[in-house]
Amino acid sequence: MERQSDGTCIKKGPWTAEEDEILMNYVKKYGPRGWSSIRSMGLLPRTGKSCRLRWVNKLRPNLKTGCKFSAEEERAVIELQAEFGNKWAKIARHLPGRTDNDVKNFWSARRKRLDRISQTQENKGKDPVPHEMPMVEVLPANFVQGSSSHEDQFKRSLFMEEFQMVSLPDLIKPDLLNLETGLPVLDIEPIRMIPLDLPILPECQDLALESFDYNCVGMFNNQSESKPKSLTKIPSAGSHAELGNKENDAAPDCFFDEFPTDMFDYLEPLPSSLEW
DNA sequence: AATGCGAACAACCGCCTGCAT
DNA sequence: GATGCAGGCGGTTGTTCGCAT
Known part of the structure:
Protein backbone atom coordinates (compact mmCIF):
# COMPACT_ATOMS: atom_id res chain seq x y z
CA MET A 1 0.00 0.00 0.00
CA GLU A 2 1.24 3.47 -0.83
CA ARG A 3 -0.16 6.40 1.11
CA GLN A 4 -1.20 9.39 -0.99
CA SER A 5 -1.04 13.06 -0.01
CA ASP A 6 -4.80 13.02 0.51
CA GLY A 7 -4.46 10.29 3.08
CA THR A 8 -5.83 7.54 0.90
CA CYS A 9 -3.84 4.42 0.08
CA ILE A 10 -3.02 3.05 -3.31
CA LYS A 11 -2.36 -0.63 -3.70
CA LYS A 12 0.19 -1.77 -6.26
CA GLY A 13 1.43 -5.10 -7.42
CA PRO A 14 -0.35 -8.27 -8.46
CA TRP A 15 -4.12 -8.37 -8.56
CA THR A 16 -6.04 -10.81 -6.42
CA ALA A 17 -9.05 -12.82 -7.57
CA GLU A 18 -11.24 -10.76 -5.27
CA GLU A 19 -10.05 -7.53 -6.85
CA ASP A 20 -10.67 -8.96 -10.28
CA GLU A 21 -14.18 -9.86 -9.31
CA ILE A 22 -14.89 -6.39 -7.99
CA LEU A 23 -13.53 -4.88 -11.17
CA MET A 24 -15.59 -7.23 -13.32
CA ASN A 25 -18.70 -6.33 -11.39
CA TYR A 26 -17.97 -2.66 -11.84
CA VAL A 27 -17.58 -3.06 -15.60
CA LYS A 28 -20.74 -5.11 -15.79
CA LYS A 29 -22.62 -2.36 -14.03
CA TYR A 30 -21.07 0.79 -15.48
CA GLY A 31 -19.18 -0.37 -18.53
CA PRO A 32 -15.45 -0.04 -19.20
CA ARG A 33 -15.18 3.67 -18.38
CA GLY A 34 -14.89 6.03 -15.48
CA TRP A 35 -11.97 4.10 -14.10
CA SER A 36 -11.08 6.70 -11.54
CA SER A 37 -14.47 6.40 -9.90
CA ILE A 38 -13.63 2.83 -8.90
CA ARG A 39 -11.33 4.28 -6.31
CA SER A 40 -13.46 7.28 -5.45
CA MET A 41 -16.39 4.94 -4.84
CA GLY A 42 -14.19 3.00 -2.47
CA LEU A 43 -14.48 -0.22 -4.44
CA LEU A 44 -10.76 -0.78 -4.92
CA PRO A 45 -7.63 0.95 -3.61
CA ARG A 46 -6.22 1.04 -7.14
CA THR A 47 -5.68 3.91 -9.51
CA GLY A 48 -7.97 4.31 -12.47
CA LYS A 49 -5.07 3.58 -14.73
CA SER A 50 -4.30 0.38 -12.97
CA CYS A 51 -7.93 -0.72 -13.17
CA ARG A 52 -8.16 0.07 -16.83
CA LEU A 53 -4.95 -1.79 -17.56
CA ARG A 54 -6.12 -4.83 -15.64
CA TRP A 55 -9.37 -4.84 -17.56
CA VAL A 56 -7.77 -4.32 -20.94
CA ASN A 57 -4.98 -6.83 -20.49
CA LYS A 58 -6.54 -9.57 -18.42
CA LEU A 59 -10.25 -9.36 -17.77
CA ARG A 60 -11.68 -8.25 -21.08
CA PRO A 61 -13.69 -11.03 -22.73
CA ASN A 62 -12.28 -13.01 -25.66
CA LEU A 63 -8.67 -12.50 -24.73
CA LYS A 64 -6.23 -15.17 -25.79
CA THR A 65 -4.48 -15.36 -22.47
CA GLY A 66 -1.84 -17.99 -21.99
CA CYS A 67 -1.84 -18.82 -25.66
CA LYS A 68 1.33 -18.42 -27.67
CA PHE A 69 1.29 -16.34 -30.82
CA SER A 70 0.45 -18.51 -33.80
C1' DA B 1 18.46 -31.07 -5.82
C1' DA B 2 20.46 -26.58 -6.70
C1' DT B 3 21.56 -23.07 -9.72
C1' DG B 4 21.65 -20.11 -13.71
C1' DC B 5 19.55 -18.35 -17.61
C1' DG B 6 16.23 -16.99 -20.96
C1' DA B 7 11.41 -16.43 -22.19
C1' DA B 8 7.02 -14.98 -21.12
C1' DC B 9 4.07 -12.36 -18.64
C1' DA B 10 2.24 -8.68 -15.54
C1' DA B 11 2.25 -4.24 -13.94
C1' DC B 12 3.98 0.42 -13.31
C1' DC B 13 5.66 4.93 -14.97
C1' DG B 14 5.80 8.94 -17.67
C1' DC B 15 4.26 11.30 -21.56
C1' DC B 16 0.71 12.66 -24.72
C1' DT B 17 -3.93 13.71 -26.25
C1' DG B 18 -8.65 14.91 -26.01
C1' DC B 19 -12.21 16.95 -23.61
C1' DA B 20 -14.70 19.61 -20.22
C1' DT B 21 -14.67 23.73 -17.62
C1' DG C 1 -6.96 30.30 -24.81
C1' DA C 2 -5.53 28.18 -20.29
C1' DT C 3 -5.97 24.63 -17.12
C1' DG C 4 -6.97 20.22 -15.08
C1' DC C 5 -8.26 15.65 -15.48
C1' DA C 6 -9.05 11.03 -17.42
C1' DG C 7 -7.74 7.85 -20.50
C1' DG C 8 -4.59 5.90 -23.98
C1' DC C 9 -0.18 4.52 -25.24
C1' DG C 10 4.76 3.08 -25.43
C1' DG C 11 8.75 2.02 -22.70
C1' DT C 12 10.58 -0.25 -18.94
C1' DT C 13 11.07 -3.16 -15.04
C1' DG C 14 9.96 -6.87 -11.91
C1' DT C 15 8.30 -11.55 -11.31
C1' DT C 16 7.45 -16.19 -12.49
C1' DC C 17 8.22 -20.30 -14.93
C1' DG C 18 10.53 -23.83 -17.54
C1' DC C 19 14.58 -25.84 -19.02
C1' DA C 20 19.43 -26.99 -19.21
C1' DT C 21 23.51 -27.86 -16.68
Whole structure:
Protein backbone atom coordinates (compact mmCIF):
# COMPACT_ATOMS: atom_id res chain seq x y z
CA MET A 1 0.00 0.00 0.00
CA GLU A 2 1.24 3.47 -0.83
CA ARG A 3 -0.16 6.40 1.11
CA GLN A 4 -1.20 9.39 -0.99
CA SER A 5 -1.04 13.06 -0.01
CA ASP A 6 -4.80 13.02 0.51
CA GLY A 7 -4.46 10.29 3.08
CA THR A 8 -5.83 7.54 0.90
CA CYS A 9 -3.84 4.42 0.08
CA ILE A 10 -3.02 3.05 -3.31
CA LYS A 11 -2.36 -0.63 -3.70
CA LYS A 12 0.19 -1.77 -6.26
CA GLY A 13 1.43 -5.10 -7.42
CA PRO A 14 -0.35 -8.27 -8.46
CA TRP A 15 -4.12 -8.37 -8.56
CA THR A 16 -6.04 -10.81 -6.42
CA ALA A 17 -9.05 -12.82 -7.57
CA GLU A 18 -11.24 -10.76 -5.27
CA GLU A 19 -10.05 -7.53 -6.85
CA ASP A 20 -10.67 -8.96 -10.28
CA GLU A 21 -14.18 -9.86 -9.31
CA ILE A 22 -14.89 -6.39 -7.99
CA LEU A 23 -13.53 -4.88 -11.17
CA MET A 24 -15.59 -7.23 -13.32
CA ASN A 25 -18.70 -6.33 -11.39
CA TYR A 26 -17.97 -2.66 -11.84
CA VAL A 27 -17.58 -3.06 -15.60
CA LYS A 28 -20.74 -5.11 -15.79
CA LYS A 29 -22.62 -2.36 -14.03
CA TYR A 30 -21.07 0.79 -15.48
CA GLY A 31 -19.18 -0.37 -18.53
CA PRO A 32 -15.45 -0.04 -19.20
CA ARG A 33 -15.18 3.67 -18.38
CA GLY A 34 -14.89 6.03 -15.48
CA TRP A 35 -11.97 4.10 -14.10
CA SER A 36 -11.08 6.70 -11.54
CA SER A 37 -14.47 6.40 -9.90
CA ILE A 38 -13.63 2.83 -8.90
CA ARG A 39 -11.33 4.28 -6.31
CA SER A 40 -13.46 7.28 -5.45
CA MET A 41 -16.39 4.94 -4.84
CA GLY A 42 -14.19 3.00 -2.47
CA LEU A 43 -14.48 -0.22 -4.44
CA LEU A 44 -10.76 -0.78 -4.92
CA PRO A 45 -7.63 0.95 -3.61
CA ARG A 46 -6.22 1.04 -7.14
CA THR A 47 -5.68 3.91 -9.51
CA GLY A 48 -7.97 4.31 -12.47
CA LYS A 49 -5.07 3.58 -14.73
CA SER A 50 -4.30 0.38 -12.97
CA CYS A 51 -7.93 -0.72 -13.17
CA ARG A 52 -8.16 0.07 -16.83
CA LEU A 53 -4.95 -1.79 -17.56
CA ARG A 54 -6.12 -4.83 -15.64
CA TRP A 55 -9.37 -4.84 -17.56
CA VAL A 56 -7.77 -4.32 -20.94
CA ASN A 57 -4.98 -6.83 -20.49
CA LYS A 58 -6.54 -9.57 -18.42
CA LEU A 59 -10.25 -9.36 -17.77
CA ARG A 60 -11.68 -8.25 -21.08
CA PRO A 61 -13.69 -11.03 -22.73
CA ASN A 62 -12.28 -13.01 -25.66
CA LEU A 63 -8.67 -12.50 -24.73
CA LYS A 64 -6.23 -15.17 -25.79
CA THR A 65 -4.48 -15.36 -22.47
CA GLY A 66 -1.84 -17.99 -21.99
CA CYS A 67 -1.84 -18.82 -25.66
CA LYS A 68 1.33 -18.42 -27.67
CA PHE A 69 1.29 -16.34 -30.82
CA SER A 70 0.45 -18.51 -33.80
CA ALA A 71 2.62 -18.42 -36.88
CA GLU A 72 0.03 -16.30 -38.57
CA GLU A 73 -0.10 -13.84 -35.71
CA GLU A 74 3.66 -13.62 -35.63
CA ARG A 75 3.69 -12.85 -39.30
CA ALA A 76 1.00 -10.24 -38.90
CA VAL A 77 2.88 -8.52 -36.12
CA ILE A 78 6.01 -8.40 -38.23
CA GLU A 79 4.12 -7.05 -41.18
CA LEU A 80 2.16 -4.51 -39.18
CA GLN A 81 5.22 -3.37 -37.27
CA ALA A 82 6.91 -2.72 -40.57
CA GLU A 83 3.88 -0.72 -41.64
CA PHE A 84 3.01 1.17 -38.47
CA GLY A 85 6.19 1.10 -36.43
CA ASN A 86 5.91 0.60 -32.67
CA LYS A 87 2.23 1.44 -32.57
CA TRP A 88 1.38 -1.55 -30.46
CA ALA A 89 -2.20 -0.61 -29.76
CA LYS A 90 -2.81 -0.09 -33.45
CA ILE A 91 -1.18 -3.40 -34.27
CA ALA A 92 -3.13 -5.15 -31.55
CA ARG A 93 -6.39 -3.97 -33.06
CA HIS A 94 -5.64 -6.19 -36.03
CA LEU A 95 -5.13 -9.19 -33.81
CA PRO A 96 -8.35 -10.25 -32.11
CA GLY A 97 -7.79 -11.39 -28.58
CA ARG A 98 -4.37 -9.79 -28.32
CA THR A 99 -3.52 -6.70 -26.34
CA ASP A 100 -0.97 -4.03 -27.02
CA ASN A 101 0.95 -5.44 -24.08
CA ASP A 102 0.98 -8.88 -25.68
CA VAL A 103 2.27 -7.49 -28.94
CA LYS A 104 4.83 -5.35 -27.19
CA ASN A 105 6.10 -8.26 -25.15
CA PHE A 106 6.24 -10.49 -28.18
CA TRP A 107 8.22 -7.92 -30.09
CA SER A 108 10.69 -7.18 -27.34
CA ALA A 109 11.28 -10.89 -26.80
CA ARG A 110 11.93 -11.26 -30.49
CA ARG A 111 14.24 -8.32 -30.42
CA LYS A 112 16.22 -9.66 -27.50
CA ARG A 113 16.57 -12.94 -29.33
CA LEU A 114 17.95 -11.12 -32.34
CA ASP A 115 20.30 -9.11 -30.20
CA ARG A 116 21.66 -12.27 -28.70
CA ILE A 117 22.08 -13.94 -32.03
CA SER A 118 23.87 -10.90 -33.38
CA GLN A 119 26.06 -10.75 -30.32
CA THR A 120 26.95 -14.40 -30.57
CA GLN A 121 27.85 -14.10 -34.20
CA GLU A 122 29.96 -11.01 -33.59
CA ASN A 123 31.84 -12.75 -30.86
CA LYS A 124 32.54 -15.60 -33.16
CA GLY A 125 33.66 -13.14 -35.79
CA LYS A 126 31.46 -14.83 -38.25
CA ASP A 127 29.07 -13.77 -40.90
CA PRO A 128 25.89 -13.14 -38.96
CA VAL A 129 23.88 -14.99 -41.53
CA PRO A 130 23.45 -18.63 -40.76
CA HIS A 131 24.52 -20.76 -43.65
CA GLU A 132 22.45 -23.77 -42.96
CA MET A 133 19.13 -22.07 -43.18
CA PRO A 134 16.43 -24.22 -44.62
CA MET A 135 15.02 -23.50 -48.01
CA VAL A 136 11.54 -22.16 -48.03
CA GLU A 137 9.03 -21.59 -50.71
CA VAL A 138 7.71 -18.10 -51.02
CA LEU A 139 4.23 -17.80 -52.35
CA PRO A 140 2.63 -14.80 -53.93
CA ALA A 141 0.31 -12.67 -51.87
CA ASN A 142 -2.74 -13.12 -54.02
CA PHE A 143 -2.96 -16.82 -53.50
CA VAL A 144 -6.48 -17.94 -52.75
CA GLN A 145 -6.94 -20.98 -50.62
CA GLY A 146 -9.63 -23.33 -49.55
CA SER A 147 -12.08 -22.83 -52.35
CA SER A 148 -12.84 -24.96 -55.32
CA SER A 149 -14.59 -22.52 -57.59
CA HIS A 150 -13.35 -22.36 -61.17
CA GLU A 151 -12.07 -18.89 -60.56
CA ASP A 152 -10.18 -19.97 -57.51
CA GLN A 153 -8.81 -23.00 -59.24
CA PHE A 154 -7.57 -20.70 -61.95
CA LYS A 155 -5.99 -18.40 -59.43
CA ARG A 156 -4.43 -21.39 -57.77
CA SER A 157 -2.94 -22.59 -61.01
CA LEU A 158 -1.53 -19.13 -61.56
CA PHE A 159 -0.11 -19.26 -58.13
CA MET A 160 1.52 -22.58 -58.84
CA GLU A 161 3.22 -20.99 -61.83
CA GLU A 162 4.43 -18.12 -59.74
CA PHE A 163 5.51 -20.43 -57.01
CA GLN A 164 9.18 -19.91 -56.27
CA MET A 165 11.85 -21.68 -54.37
CA VAL A 166 14.01 -19.32 -52.40
CA SER A 167 16.71 -20.19 -49.94
CA LEU A 168 16.67 -18.09 -46.83
CA PRO A 169 20.23 -16.83 -47.15
CA ASP A 170 19.26 -15.50 -50.55
CA LEU A 171 16.68 -13.37 -48.85
CA ILE A 172 19.00 -11.93 -46.32
CA LYS A 173 20.65 -8.57 -46.44
CA PRO A 174 23.48 -8.02 -44.01
CA ASP A 175 21.92 -4.78 -42.85
CA LEU A 176 18.87 -6.67 -41.75
CA LEU A 177 20.80 -7.54 -38.69
CA ASN A 178 21.74 -4.00 -37.94
CA LEU A 179 20.21 -3.84 -34.52
CA GLU A 180 21.10 -0.22 -34.10
CA THR A 181 18.18 0.70 -36.20
CA GLY A 182 15.90 -1.96 -34.89
CA LEU A 183 14.62 -5.01 -36.60
CA PRO A 184 14.49 -5.92 -40.22
CA VAL A 185 11.92 -3.88 -41.95
CA LEU A 186 9.79 -6.15 -43.99
CA ASP A 187 8.12 -4.47 -46.86
CA ILE A 188 5.39 -6.92 -46.62
CA GLU A 189 3.50 -8.17 -49.45
CA PRO A 190 2.09 -11.00 -47.43
CA ILE A 191 4.12 -14.06 -48.17
CA ARG A 192 3.66 -17.64 -47.29
CA MET A 193 6.28 -20.11 -46.34
CA ILE A 194 5.88 -23.75 -46.93
CA PRO A 195 8.25 -25.70 -44.79
CA LEU A 196 8.92 -29.07 -46.19
CA ASP A 197 8.76 -32.38 -44.46
CA LEU A 198 6.08 -31.34 -42.06
CA PRO A 199 2.75 -33.06 -41.64
CA ILE A 200 0.31 -32.03 -44.30
CA LEU A 201 -2.89 -30.46 -43.13
CA PRO A 202 -6.08 -32.02 -44.44
CA GLU A 203 -7.32 -28.77 -45.92
CA CYS A 204 -4.12 -28.48 -47.91
CA GLN A 205 -4.15 -31.85 -49.57
CA ASP A 206 -5.27 -30.31 -52.82
CA LEU A 207 -2.28 -28.01 -52.82
CA ALA A 208 0.27 -30.76 -53.19
CA LEU A 209 2.42 -30.04 -56.18
CA GLU A 210 2.53 -32.73 -58.78
CA SER A 211 5.29 -31.14 -60.75
CA PHE A 212 7.35 -30.18 -57.80
CA ASP A 213 11.05 -29.97 -58.43
CA TYR A 214 12.48 -32.06 -55.67
CA ASN A 215 16.00 -31.27 -56.75
CA CYS A 216 15.46 -27.83 -55.34
CA VAL A 217 15.15 -28.98 -51.80
CA GLY A 218 18.15 -31.18 -51.40
CA MET A 219 19.79 -28.77 -49.06
CA PHE A 220 16.89 -28.60 -46.69
CA ASN A 221 18.22 -29.28 -43.25
CA ASN A 222 20.84 -31.51 -44.76
CA GLN A 223 18.39 -34.31 -44.77
CA SER A 224 19.38 -37.39 -46.65
CA GLU A 225 15.98 -37.69 -48.22
CA SER A 226 15.37 -34.61 -50.25
CA LYS A 227 11.91 -35.44 -51.42
CA PRO A 228 9.37 -33.75 -49.22
CA LYS A 229 6.88 -36.02 -47.58
CA SER A 230 4.31 -33.32 -47.56
CA LEU A 231 3.62 -29.66 -47.77
CA THR A 232 2.17 -27.54 -45.08
CA LYS A 233 0.70 -24.19 -45.57
CA ILE A 234 0.16 -21.13 -43.47
CA PRO A 235 -3.16 -19.51 -44.19
CA SER A 236 -3.30 -16.18 -45.93
CA ALA A 237 -2.41 -13.10 -43.98
CA GLY A 238 -4.28 -10.99 -46.47
CA SER A 239 -6.88 -9.91 -44.00
CA HIS A 240 -5.36 -9.26 -40.65
CA ALA A 241 -8.72 -8.36 -39.26
CA GLU A 242 -9.74 -11.97 -39.57
CA LEU A 243 -6.86 -13.31 -37.61
CA GLY A 244 -7.84 -15.51 -34.77
CA ASN A 245 -11.48 -15.62 -35.70
CA LYS A 246 -11.18 -19.06 -37.12
CA GLU A 247 -12.13 -21.85 -34.84
CA ASN A 248 -9.35 -24.06 -36.01
CA ASP A 249 -6.46 -22.06 -37.12
CA ALA A 250 -4.62 -23.85 -39.87
CA ALA A 251 -1.38 -22.92 -38.19
CA PRO A 252 -1.43 -24.43 -34.74
CA ASP A 253 1.20 -23.36 -32.29
CA CYS A 254 3.00 -26.64 -32.52
CA PHE A 255 3.35 -26.09 -36.21
CA PHE A 256 5.47 -23.03 -35.76
CA ASP A 257 7.60 -24.81 -33.24
CA GLU A 258 8.94 -26.82 -36.12
CA PHE A 259 10.50 -23.72 -37.65
CA PRO A 260 13.80 -22.16 -36.76
CA THR A 261 12.52 -19.65 -34.27
CA ASP A 262 14.09 -16.73 -36.00
CA MET A 263 13.02 -17.68 -39.43
CA PHE A 264 11.23 -14.44 -40.14
CA ASP A 265 14.13 -12.45 -38.89
CA TYR A 266 16.17 -13.23 -41.93
CA LEU A 267 13.66 -12.47 -44.59
CA GLU A 268 14.35 -9.72 -46.99
CA PRO A 269 11.48 -7.80 -48.46
CA LEU A 270 10.43 -9.44 -51.64
CA PRO A 271 10.02 -7.60 -54.85
CA SER A 272 6.42 -7.06 -55.71
CA SER A 273 4.87 -9.87 -57.67
CA LEU A 274 4.89 -7.64 -60.73
CA GLU A 275 8.63 -7.92 -60.82
CA TRP A 276 8.61 -11.69 -60.69
C1' DA B 1 18.46 -31.07 -5.82
C1' DA B 2 20.46 -26.58 -6.70
C1' DT B 3 21.56 -23.07 -9.72
C1' DG B 4 21.65 -20.11 -13.71
C1' DC B 5 19.55 -18.35 -17.61
C1' DG B 6 16.23 -16.99 -20.96
C1' DA B 7 11.41 -16.43 -22.19
C1' DA B 8 7.02 -14.98 -21.12
C1' DC B 9 4.07 -12.36 -18.64
C1' DA B 10 2.24 -8.68 -15.54
C1' DA B 11 2.25 -4.24 -13.94
C1' DC B 12 3.98 0.42 -13.31
C1' DC B 13 5.66 4.93 -14.97
C1' DG B 14 5.80 8.94 -17.67
C1' DC B 15 4.26 11.30 -21.56
C1' DC B 16 0.71 12.66 -24.72
C1' DT B 17 -3.93 13.71 -26.25
C1' DG B 18 -8.65 14.91 -26.01
C1' DC B 19 -12.21 16.95 -23.61
C1' DA B 20 -14.70 19.61 -20.22
C1' DT B 21 -14.67 23.73 -17.62
C1' DG C 1 -6.96 30.30 -24.81
C1' DA C 2 -5.53 28.18 -20.29
C1' DT C 3 -5.97 24.63 -17.12
C1' DG C 4 -6.97 20.22 -15.08
C1' DC C 5 -8.26 15.65 -15.48
C1' DA C 6 -9.05 11.03 -17.42
C1' DG C 7 -7.74 7.85 -20.50
C1' DG C 8 -4.59 5.90 -23.98
C1' DC C 9 -0.18 4.52 -25.24
C1' DG C 10 4.76 3.08 -25.43
C1' DG C 11 8.75 2.02 -22.70
C1' DT C 12 10.58 -0.25 -18.94
C1' DT C 13 11.07 -3.16 -15.04
C1' DG C 14 9.96 -6.87 -11.91
C1' DT C 15 8.30 -11.55 -11.31
C1' DT C 16 7.45 -16.19 -12.49
C1' DC C 17 8.22 -20.30 -14.93
C1' DG C 18 10.53 -23.83 -17.54
C1' DC C 19 14.58 -25.84 -19.02
C1' DA C 20 19.43 -26.99 -19.21
C1' DT C 21 23.51 -27.86 -16.68
